[in-house]
Amino acid sequence: MLVRERILETALKMFRTYGVKGVTMFDIARDCGISKKTVYEHFVDKQALIDEGMQQLLTNHINYFTECLQTTDNAIEEMVRNMKYVTNLAKTLNPVMLYEIQKYHPDTWKSIESFKEDGVLCNIKKNLKRGMTEGLYRQNLHIDIVARMRQLQLEAPFDQMQYPANQFEMPEVMEQVTAHFILGIATIKGHKLANQYLQIKEDE
Template sequence: MVVRERILETALKMFRTYGVKGVTMFDIARDCGISKKTVYEHFADKQSLIDEGMQQLLNSHIAYFNECLQTTENAIEEQVRNMRYIVTLAKTLNPVMLFEIRKYHPDTWRSIENFKADSILYNIKENLKRGMTEGLYRQNLHIDIVARMRQLQLEAAFDPIQFPADQFEMPTVMDQVTAHFILGIATIKGHKLVNQYLQIKEEE
């Protein structure tokens, strides 16, 4: 791995663990086993590391969602796999990071907001359309409303104000709200699949 990639990987790991405010360029250099001067040779400042790190994280999300769409048998399997992905992500992501980016790095947060509108919301809508076409979701769903409702659920699960880390485990929160969401939009045919996938999940 080249030095620049190692710096970025280390920075992103530290941001996801500790948040962005308390992590310094010296901390990143020390964790990489290099000098702070070397870090600055590749990144002008901490802001550039935050921007590029977040973009890499968002790009990985897009790649996964696209792969999931192509390899799942139906819309419910796609939803469940996306849930598992988000739960896995939640286990390695301190929600403080998003809170601090929103508060202290408005330009970076704007790119995250654009990602929500351009990718997350689009992905949710496409899944709803797929499920309705497959007869797994109710035909009377108002896609724009239901998609935004789901997006708000996802945002709330990552909000430390709504679900403080000392009171709630994010994977549990995500598991609960997702199961509730899918069961709420599924047809009788869809419910059978939901139960099947959730039972498989519990046995793993």
């Protein structure tokens, strides 16, 4: 692995674990086993590391969404797989990172907000259209309204005010809201598939 890639990977791991404010360039250098001077040779400052790190993270998300769309058998499988991806991601992401980026790095936060609109929301709309075409989702869905509702659901488990970590397990919250959402928009045909993917018993 090239030095620059190793620096970026280490910084991202530390940001996701500890947040961005408390991590210094010296911390990153020490974790990489290199000098701080070497870090600065590749990244002019910590802001540059944060910007590139977040961009890489968002690009990885987009790539996964695209791959998931292409490799799943139907819209419900796609939505469930995306839900599991977000859940696994959240296990390695300290919410304080997003809070600190929003508060102390507004320009970086703008790119995350754009990703929510152009990446996440767009992907949800594609999934809804796919499900309607496949006869798995109801035909009378107002896509713009329902897509935004789903986006809010995806963000809700990260909200410590709504779901405090000492009271709720984030994966369970995500699974519950996703099951509720899918069953709410699915046709009878869709319900049967949803029961399989979500492992819901017929009599529940």
